[in-house]
Each structure stands twice: as structure tokens, then as C-alpha cells.
Amino acid sequence: MATSMPDTNPKARPAATRETEIADDRRRQLVSTAASLFEDGYHSTSLNDLARAVGISKPTIYHYFGSKEEILFWIHEEFIDVLISREQERAALELTPSNHLLAIMEDILELMASHRGHVRTFFEHYRELSAPRRRKIKAKRDEYEAAVRGVIARGIEDGSFRAVDTHLATLALAGMCNWGYQWYSPGGTKSTHDIAQEFFSIFMHGIAESG
């Protein structure tokens, strides 16, 4: 049973043997395929379906994961880790609160295209995680939400934003972007980048004609 999913960065695991690397790659491949299959229904997808899709036997899956619920956990973990790591990478850039929010909106909307299966699973099957795993994911969700709230608070402090309720403004931003998982289609005329720009403009300036 996997107890940790190492970073893709080889420097993060200097002691990794070739065998461990192969196991990690296989684990990531299983999680990614599971995310795609779960997009069409978590409950209707069995570990047999997953084994068939990856071309291995079901017992082999148990070599990597203790249960379907553990795979569900890794999908959650991967998804929130992408958001958190992008947020951390930005720390050094010292963006203005406004540019920082745009980057966050771009991140979230981009995941609607790049991590479709992860997104639906993350939003719809969180409650099916075991309590200890739910706590782990909740801590990371809270961490990310606090980061967004912090950017809004910083904008209020430096006078670039109005004195909005930072909690509700964060939920408004999250709602605009996260909701994309319900309607975003990769074949549309607008890229996730275009959509982020439009949403950012509404979130910053509203739709009312000023003056």
C-alpha cells in the first residue's frame, strides 16, 4: 500500500532506486487513469475496469493501493497539490494583489482543461473519503483558501480593493472558477485563459457601467 506519493522531481528523492521509480510512475499512471474513469462515475467504475484500462490484473492494483478509496484520496491530493505548489511558486514574484488574483483564476480554470477527471472527483466525491483522509485534504483546501483570502486582504490593506468581506469574496471567486467543471468544454471558442480574463474583469470591476 502506498503511504506517500513522491514528487516527480528526481532531486526530491535522491535515494530512489530504479525499482521505486518504476513503482511511482505506475502509481501515478493508475491515479491518472482512475481520475479519467471516475469522471464518468466513481461508483460505476470498479477496480476491474481500472485494471483493464491500464492493462494489468486487479491483484496488481492492490500492490500499489489498498483500496479504491485510497486511489480516490490520491486524486484529491494530486489536484490540491497542483494548486498549492503553483501558489507557492508565486510567492517570490511579489505580484500586486490584483495580478495575483488573476494568476489564481488562471490556475483554477486551467485545471478544468488539464485535470477534468480530478476536478469532478475532487468536488463530488470528497465526502466519500475516510475521515482521516478527509481531514488531510480539508487541511490543504483550507490552506489554499486562506492563501486566496490573504491576497484579497492584502489588496484591501494597500487600498487597491474595497473593504469587501474577504471570506465571501473568496467564495465568490472560487464559485466563478470552480463552477467551470460543470460547463467548460475543451472544444469551445474561448480558452481557459480567455475565460479567466473575463471573469477577472467581472470580479475586479463588475458588470455595471460606472459613472
Next chain:
Amino acid sequence: MATSMPDTNPKARPAATRETEIADDRRRQLVSTAASLFEDGYHSTSLNDLARAVGISKPTIYHYFGSKEEILFWIHEEFIDVLISREQERAALELTPSNHLLAIMEDILELMASHRGHVRTFFEHYRELSAPRRRKIKAKRDEYEAAVRGVIARGIEDGSFRAVDTHLATLALAGMCNWGYQWYSPGGTKSTHDIAQEFFSIFMHGIAESG
């Protein structure tokens, strides 16, 4: 098997016998209880659970509904019908586009409190409806979305709104409000009315300090 779910208004069914009325009440009660149970998991809730919760036998449920999926359909129908009927009631009021949008946001957020089970089911189990039933619900969803888009278009026309992309602005508004089903808790310090006001203010004027 139910083929139509009459209005609660007795004037809408003058020919209704007492027996039909009792059947309709029972049907509504079943749909409403099912919505509450499904909130904790559509797949993990059986018709036996529903029968037990309402205090009837499982065969009696089949007197009212052909399948669990039919109940799923009625939950969808009830939810979207509430939104559409409120929208229709407003037609006579000739609200300004801005006040009209506020009313829409209040409607949606209010349902997060009054129809919790319906909301989650509507957003997460739509794809589990049979194709013909999905088409019916989709037509109503599209109708409602077109109404919202129409209000925004009217505001652009009369100069009260900026020339935003009406489709994306509608999705932004929907996202802000619909997302509430993920986080809104009836025990919070803000009412759905307060939240609608805050979201409306962001949607209209943005969070940027103007000038």
C-alpha cells in the same frame, strides 16, 4: 407510475378527486424525503431506505414511481420549476436589469437553504438521468439560463451594464451562487439574503477600489 406532478394550487386541478390529492401529496412527500436522503449519497440510498424513512413498504413506492431514477427526475424537475416559476412571477414587475439580477441571485441562494437535497442532486446526479429525462431537464435549465442572459443583455442595451460577454457573465453569476451548495451552512452568521447582497455587489461593482 407518475406521469405528471400537479401544482400544489388546488385551483390548478379542479377535477382532482380526494384520492388523487392524497396520491399527489404522498408523491411530493416521497420526492422531498428522497432529496434529503440523496444528499448523503444517491448511490448509497436504496428504495428500502426511502420506504423506511416514510414508513411505507417498498412495493408501495412502486405504486407512485417506476424506479429510483424516476424519483431522481422529479427532484430535478421540482428544483428547476421553482426557479422558473419565480422568474415568471417577476415578469409583470418590470424590474430594472440590476434589480432583476439581484432577485435571481436571492432566488438561487435561498434554495441552498430551502432545497439542500434537491440542489446537490441537481448538480451531481443529472448525468444519471435517462437520456429522454435528461433532455427534459436540459431544456428547462437552458430556458432558465437564457432568461438570466436576457436580463444581462437588456442591461447592456439600456446602458446600465458594460458590454460584457453575456454567456460568460451568466456563467460567472451562476457559479458564484450555485457554488453555495458546497459551502453554505444554515447555521452561519450570514443569511442567504445577506450573501446574495454581497455577491450582487461584487458582480455589479467588482472588488477593485474605483478611481
